[in-house]
Amino acid sequence: MRREWLAIFAIALTLGRGALREIEKTAAREIQQRIGGGDIRVKLEPDGVDGLVQGRLRTLTVHAKNFTLDGLPFTLEPERPQSGLIEQFVLRMENANLRGLRAASATAIIPRICYDKQLAITKRIFRLSATGVGACEIVVNETDLAAYIVRKYAPYLREVEVRITPGQTVVQGVAALFVGEVRFRAVGKLTPREGRYLDLAEVEIQIEGANLPPESANLLRQFLNPIIDVERDLGLYDGLAVDAVLSESGKMRALGKVWIPKAQPSSTGEK
Numbered sequence: 400m401r402r403e404w405l406a407i408f409a410i411a412l413t414l415g416r417g418a419l420r421e422i423e424k425t426a427a428r429e430i431q432q433r434i435g436g437g438d439i440r441v442k443l444e445p446d447g448v449d450g451l452v453q454g455r456l457r458t459l460t461v462h463a464k465n466f467t468l469d470g471l472p473f474t475l476e477p478e479r480p481q482s483g484l485i486e487q488f489v490l491r492m493e494n495a496n497l498r499g500l501r502a503a504s505a506t507a508i509i510p511r512i513c514y515d516k517q518l519a520i521t522k523r524i525f526r527l528s529a530t531g532v533g534a535c536e537i538v539v540n541e542t543d544l545a546a547y548i549v550r551k552y553a554p555y556l557r558e559v560e561v562r563i564t565p566g567q568t569v570v571q572g573v574a575a576l577f578v579g580e581v582r583f584r585a586v587g588k589l590t591p592r593e594g595r596y597l598d599l600a601e602v603e604i605q606i607e608g609a610n611l612p613p614e615s616a617n618l619l620r621q622f623l624n625p626i627i628d629v630e631r632d633l634g635l636y637d638g639l640a641v642d643a644v645l646s647e648s649g650k651m652r653a654l655g656k657v658w659i660p661k662a663q664p665s666s667t668g669e670k
Contacts, residue, residue: 425523430461430472437466446486454483454516464493470634474662476515479528483516488533488659497633499550501543503650507657509533527659535639535657540650544626545570551632555622563589563646568599570623574606581606585623589651594640596625597653636660 423441431439440462446455473490492505513529545561548570552559559572571584587602602623604616611619629635637660645652 422519422523422525426461426525429524430463431466437463439463439466454514454519456483456485458487458489459485459512460489460491462491463495466492466494467496469498470636471638471660473527473659475527475530475659476662477528479515479526480517481513481528483514483519485512485514486510488512497635500539500547500627500633503538503540503543505535505537507533507535509657509659512659530659532656532658535655537653538650539653544651548626563651564648565646568646568651570599582608583619584608585619589626589644589646591641591644591653591655592625594642594655595629597627597629597641597644598624599626600624636663 423443427439427441430441431437442458442460442462443456444458444460446453446457488507488509490505490507490509492502495502495505509531510533511529511531512527515526515528518524518526541561541563544563545559548561549557549559549572555575557573557575559570562569567586568589569584569586571582573580574583584605585599585602586604587599590598590600592598592600599620602620604611604619610616627633629639629641639655639657641653641655643654645654
């Protein structure tokens with residue numbers, strides 16, 4: 400009798416693992432459709448043997464690279480049941496392009512995310528319903544930041560170069576002003592503001608090698624800042640708050656809080 404029960408248990412475990420692999424593949428395909436291609440891998444780790452049945456996952460890990468997206472690929476649908484629990488959701492991205500800003504890498508680790516267990520089991524579809532608040536890190540190289548600035552401020556700025564060091568950030572190029580095209584140089588520090596904006600703060604500006612008068616310099620500062628608006632420029636209407644920016648040689652590293660935002664009315668999924 401004991402052997403029979405062990406055999407039944409082994410079969411159930413095998414079937415459970417097979418369903419898990421199916422969910423992983425379906426989730427990867429769905430994410431790939433939302434973000435527009437790329438290499439996507441999804442890994443589910445249940446919380447013990449009974450976690451397969453109870454809907455408890457120790458981790459859900461998504462690896463994504465070489466892709467472009469127009470907003471966050473994951474959203475909450477709070478009206479759905481909170482019958483399943485993911486203890487830790489890990490998102491690791493490489494070479495991600497978000498509305499013209501390329502990130503060399505981005506990592507988010509979010510605790511305690513709930514999902515609709517029945518939908519996941521019966522239709523192999525993940526729909527998230529609640530979220531905790533975790534930590535994130537985004538790395539952007541200076542060449543990619545320069546390309547983003549050209550894209551954002553065209554046709555007013557061109558030939559932009561960015562140099563990032565631990566002590567300062569230099570943005571220089573050609574600006575089209577009312578007097579014609581002139582070369583400019585702005586020196587400051589990349590600084591977050593209100594969790595949403597990235598400014599070139601404490602900035603000093605030169606035009607054709609000469610310092611600008613205070614009023615003119617202030618106008619150009621207002622034109623440049625924010626360098627990045629997380630909500631308006633990147634389409635991250637919710638889900639991310641930047642707390643600190645670390646400037647390193649050739650790149651910046653943004654650190655902050657991250658969570659899963661609620662779905663917009665037009666992005667709700669299958670009922």
